[in-house]
Amino acid sequence: MAGLLLQIVQGLSLGAVYAGLALALVLVHRFNGIVNFAQGELAMLSAYVAWQLLDAGLPFWAALPITLAVSVVGGMLVERSIIRRVEGDRELAPVAVTVGLMVFVNAAAGLVWSFAVRSFPNPFPAALSFGSAQSGFSALGVLGVVAVMMLLLHVFFRHTGAGLLMRAVAADPVAARLSGVRVGRVLGLGWGMASAVGAIAGILVAPLLFLEPNMMGGVLVYAFAAAVVGGFRDPVAAVVAGLGLGVAETLAGTYVAFVGADLKVIVPLLVIVVVLMLRRGPAGTAGQR
Amino acid sequence: MTVNGPGDHPRSLFDPPPGTGNGPAALLRVHGLRAGYGPARVLHGVDLELAAGEMVAVLGPNGAGKTTMLRALSGLVRGRGSVLLDGTELLGRAPEEIVRLGVAHVPEGRGLFAPLTVEENLRIGAHLRPANERAEDMRRVLAWFPVLRAHLSQPAGTLSGGEQQMLAVGRALMTRPRLLLLDEPSRGLAPVATRRMFDVLRAVGSHDRVAMLLVEQDARLALEFTSRALVMESGRLTVGGPAGWPQAGRRPSLFRPGR
Ligand SMILES: Nc1ncnc2c1ncn2[C@@H]1O[C@H](COP(=O)(O)OP(=O)(O)OP(=O)(O)O)[C@@H](O)[C@H]1O
Ligand SMILES: [Mg+2]
Numbered sequence: 001m002a003g004l005l006l007q008i009v010q011g012l013s014l015g016a017v018y019a020g021l022a023l024a025l026v027l028v029h030r031f032n033g034i035v036n037f038a039q040g041e042l043a044m045l046s047a048y049v050a051w052q053l054l055d056a057g058l059p060f061w062a063a064l065p066i067t068l069a070v071s072v073v074g075g076m077l078v079e080r081s082i083i084r085r086v087e088g089d090r091e092l093a094p095v096a097v098t099v100g101l102m103v104f105v106n107a108a109a110g111l112v113w114s115f116a117v118r119s120f121p122n123p124f125p126a127a128l129s130f131g132s133a134q135s136g137f138s139a140l141g142v143l144g145v146v147a148v149m150m151l152l153l154h155v156f157f158r159h160t161g162a163g164l165l166m167r168a169v170a171a172d173p174v175a176a177r178l179s180g181v182r183v184g185r186v187l188g189l190g191w192g193m194a195s196a197v198g199a200i201a202g203i204l205v206a207p208l209l210f211l212e213p214n215m216m217g218g219v220l221v222y223a224f225a226a227a228v229v230g231g232f233r234d235p236v237a238a239v240v241a242g243l244g245l246g247v248a249e250t251l252a253g254t255y256v257a258f259v260g261a262d263l264k265v266i267v268p269l270l271v272i273v274v275v276l277m278l279r280r281g282p283a284g285t286a287g288q289r
Numbered sequence: 290m291t292v293n294g295p296g297d298h299p300r301s302l303f304d305p306p307p308g309t310g311n312g313p314a315a316l317l318r319v320h321g322l323r324a325g326y327g328p329a330r331v332l333h334g335v336d337l338e339l340a341a342g343e344m345v346a347v348l349g350p351n352g353a354g355k356t357t358m359l360r361a362l363s364g365l366v367r368g369r370g371s372v373l374l375d376g377t378e379l380l381g382r383a384p385e386e387i388v389r390l391g392v393a394h395v396p397e398g399r400g401l402f403a404p405l406t407v408e409e410n411l412r413i414g415a416h417l418r419p420a421n422e423r424a425e426d427m428r429r430v431l432a433w434f435p436v437l438r439a440h441l442s443q444p445a446g447t448l449s450g451g452e453q454q455m456l457a458v459g460r461a462l463m464t465r466p467r468l469l470l471l472d473e474p475s476r477g478l479a480p481v482a483t484r485r486m487f488d489v490l491r492a493v494g495s496h497d498r499v500a501m502l503l504v505e506q507d508a509r510l511a512l513e514f515t516s517r518a519l520v521m522e523s524g525r526l527t528v529g530g531p532a533g534w535p536q537a538g539r540r541p542s543l544f545r546p547g548r
Contacts, residue, residue, distance in 0.1 A: 161412075164409055164413060164416075167402075167404075167405060168402050168405065168409075168413045171402040171405055172401075172402055174396075175396075175400035175402060176402075176413070177365075177388075178365075178400060179388065179464070180417045180464065
């Protein structure tokens with residue numbers, strides 16, 4: 001019984017990482033109307049930035065805000081320099097560009113940091129741990145960080161003037177411009193915020209998966225499935241689906257004999273297919289705005 | 290007041306010659322405005338002058354280019370020619386910058402933020418205003434359109450068509466414009482509500498000296514509330530109006546109904 005509980009907590013913490021990256025996908029899609037295939041690789045890049053800072057001797061809780069700031073600025077630069085050119089395009093150009101960005105960032109990270117696997121320090125106190133409860137504590141830490149991040153996002157969007165203007169742009173960019181909102185800046189800021197949210201997912205998952213350029217590939221598949229459940233629009237649905245996927249994956253890997261560790265990735269793919277079938281047609285993907 | 294005082298916008302070849310009109314200096318001067326969509330030309334040279342606080346109706350058949358003209362004035366479509374607002378050239382500026390200069394556009398189809406509440410829609414309209422004046426502006430708008438008060442926390446998309454129209458106009462007024470572009474604001478309004486809306490517009494216009502360009506299908510109604518009416522036909526503003534209406538002069542844009 002305690003074993004099952006631990007499995008669920010671990011599933012939730014893994015799910016919190018999926019939820020975080022899914023939230024980043026939803027943010028970008030809400031503001032730019034683009035499905036960002038490079039979201040996972042940008043998160044990986046952020047994890048390397050954090051690793052570099054930790055390697056230079058900074059404590060984790062100092063490296064985190066710096067990494068987030070770098071991610072926001074980096075995300076805005078990517079949006080301004082590359083994404084802006086294809087933003088109006090509804091169909092293939094944005095997909096091609098973000099897939100290209102994904103491949104490019106992956107290769108560039110390999111060049112800079114090599115494809116060697118590195119260990120990434122776990123920010124949550126091991127001192128509190130005893131026996132099998134250690135993973136329980138770090139799992140709760142991951143859940144806590146993602147929960148705080150979501151709370152901050154909620155407060156920002158619901159209770160600040162800037163958040164209101166961003167929601168206006170998401171609802172109707174033309175009407176927002178007619179109200180004097182500088183939509184270009186909001187689109188950049190949305191991309192930057194998504195990069196920071198993805199960075200948190202990357203930094204939290206790095207200690208579990210080890211740091212390497214291909215680290216986020218699998219996570220992106222799960223985050224994608226979670227975002228599809230929310231139609232790439234609904235942040236709450238995406239987060240709930242991310243958490244559910246984490247739990248389902250962990251439990252299926254442990255308790256369903258034929259799934260095992262290798263077939264776990266079937267879970268998100270099944271979710272994507274089933275959701276899309278229930279939605280009838282491509283409404284769950286970029287076709288919907 | 291001289292038309293071309295010191296510090297005015299430098300004149301270009303396309304500007305109207307100085308010294309036309311001996312009335313008050315115009316707030317808006319449009320000269321040779323051409324616009325379209327890709328290769329399709331819609332406006333073929335629109336000339337127009339509007340004084341501060343003046344309310345002018347724009348009539349014309351479907352597809353004539355009325356909406357396109359408002360979109361060119363607010364920066365939503367690219368225009369050529371010259372559009373001077375108080376001496377400042379608007380053409381070439383982005384819509385969000387044109388709003389900041391004091392032009393509010395209530396577009397065809399209202400352009401509300403459907404998932405956002407009525408109050409949020411109004412607050413977005415006011416976001417460029419000084420923070421200490423927003424509450425007072427909100428009170429004013431709610432006094433003009435009291436039906437909105439009961440729906441403040443309701444998503445704008447769930448309002449009735451007429452209520453949405455009032456919200457759209459209310460949001461535009463929250464920006465405290467000098468020039469208000471209204472694209473068929475009476476659409477969806479019951480006759481009584483239409484008259485009330487036009488009463489409000491006329492009162493605001495004369496009290497705050499807001500100039501208004503009112504695109505309207507109901508000619509009789511438009512002529513009742515405005516000082517003059519222009520007719521858009523195939524991309525040009527032309528003389529005259531519906532048959533039988535008195536024409537005051539031969540110059541374009543001088544069609545004044547007897548009131
Ligand atoms: N986005 C667009 N792309 C291409 N052509 C357009 C576009 N919008 C309008 N047009 C064309 O421009 C012309 C003028 O349209 P506009 O909307 O300005 O007319 P209007 O006078 O406002 O008509 P209505 O009274 O029906 O609203 C029409 O022939 C229309 O087909
Ligand atoms: Mg029209």
